Amino acid sequence: MFEMDSRLQQDSLVLGDFGLCRLLLSKDANYPWFILVPRRAGVSELFDLSADDQAQLWKETTLLAEVLKGEFEADKINVATLGNVVKQMHMHVIVRHQSDAAWPAPVWGKVPAVEYAAGEVEAIRKRLRGLLGNGYQEA
Amino acid sequence: MFEMDSRLQQDSLVLGDFGLCRLLLSKDANYPWFILVPRRAGVSELFDLSADDQAQLWKETTLLAEVLKGEFEADKINVATLGNVVKQMHMHVIVRHQSDAAWPAPVWGKVPAVEYAAGEVEAIRKRLRGLLGNGYQEA
Numbered sequence: 054m055f056e057m058d059s060r061l062q063q064d065s066l067v068l069g070d071f072g073l074c075r076l077l078l079s080k081d082a083n084y085p086w087f088i089l090v091p092r093r094a095g096v097s098e099l100f101d102l103s104a105d106d107q108a109q110l111w112k113e114t115t116l117l118a119e120v121l122k123g124e125f126e127a128d129k130i131n132v133a134t135l136g137n138v139v140k141q142m143h144m145h146v147i148v149r150h151q152s153d154a155a156w157p158a159p160v161w162g163k164v165p166a167v168e169y170a171a172g173e174v175e176a177i178r179k180r181l182r183g184l185l186g187n188g189y190q191e192a
Numbered sequence: 193m194f195e196m197d198s199r200l201q202q203d204s205l206v207l208g209d210f211g212l213c214r215l216l217l218s219k220d221a222n223y224p225w226f227i228l229v230p231r232r233a234g235v236s237e238l239f240d241l242s243a244d245d246q247a248q249l250w251k252e253t254t255l256l257a258e259v260l261k262g263e264f265e266a267d268k269i270n271v272a273t274l275g276n277v278v279k280q281m282h283m284h285v286i287v288r289h290q291s292d293a294a295w296p297a298p299v300w301g302k303v304p305a306v307e308y309a310a311g312e313v314e315a316i317r318k319r320l321r322g323l324l325g326n327g328y329q330e331a
Contacts, residue, residue, distance in 0.1 A: 097268075098269055134271050135298055
């Protein structure tokens with residue numbers, strides 16, 4: 054049975070569900086930092102997913118990346134699945150700007166997380182509304 | 193016309209070609225650190241690739257990850273396309289061990305690169321020989 058890792062639960066907010074993945078927002082206002090988590094049990098590496106699920110993860114990742122690039126006028130989208138600490142497969146999709154706190158370094162461990170102010174998360178939800186396709190259901 | 197970014201050329205060695213991507217080895221003996229570069233001009237983001245090329249990149253990435261996991265007994269494979277510095281699309285596929293120099297942090301910027309000793313790169317080539325499928329041609 055699919056269950057979200059406790060560390061992911063603690064460090065992020067649920068935005069909604071794609072066909073395969075739960076869409077999370079990292080609790081770090083330094084960057085619009087999204088995380089896709091396949092709703093499958095016992096998956097750590099990409100190749101632990103079935104071929105169909107792999108293809109779907111790729112689709113959801115690429116769709117999200119493209120939407121974020123446009124909506125947030127990203128200078129670059131960073132896409133990564135690391136999992137050295139949290140073993141449950143999760144795909145980071147992060148909007149990067151040349152003006153952000155870690156640029157051009159990767160975001161992990163670079164600067165302390167900044168809390169979202171009241172209303173900012175809701176504003177992000179609103180910005181994404183209608184952009185993520187028919188396969189997406191907002192939470 | 194496809195041409196490798198000068199920074200990628202400087203920091204890595206060419207191992208061979210998959211159907212879509214050139215396979216590189218990062219000149220950093222801290223980790224078995226591989227890089228896939230689609231042989232396409234003008235591609236920076238995942239979604240700059242055609243749908244067919246995206247699917248092929250995913251296949252080559254996943255195949256490589258699975259082979260490396262087994263052959264190098266990885267504790268985790270890290271897969272990432274960042275591109276904040278080198279704009280040309282490239283996909284990192286990195287073998288991580290709990291005993292490695294940066295664990296559990298991501299590898300970028302963590303510890304200085306270590307040069308490969310004589311024979312070590314050839315040993316890696318040999319270990320991969322025959323494992324990467326019919327679509328792979330060693331350089």
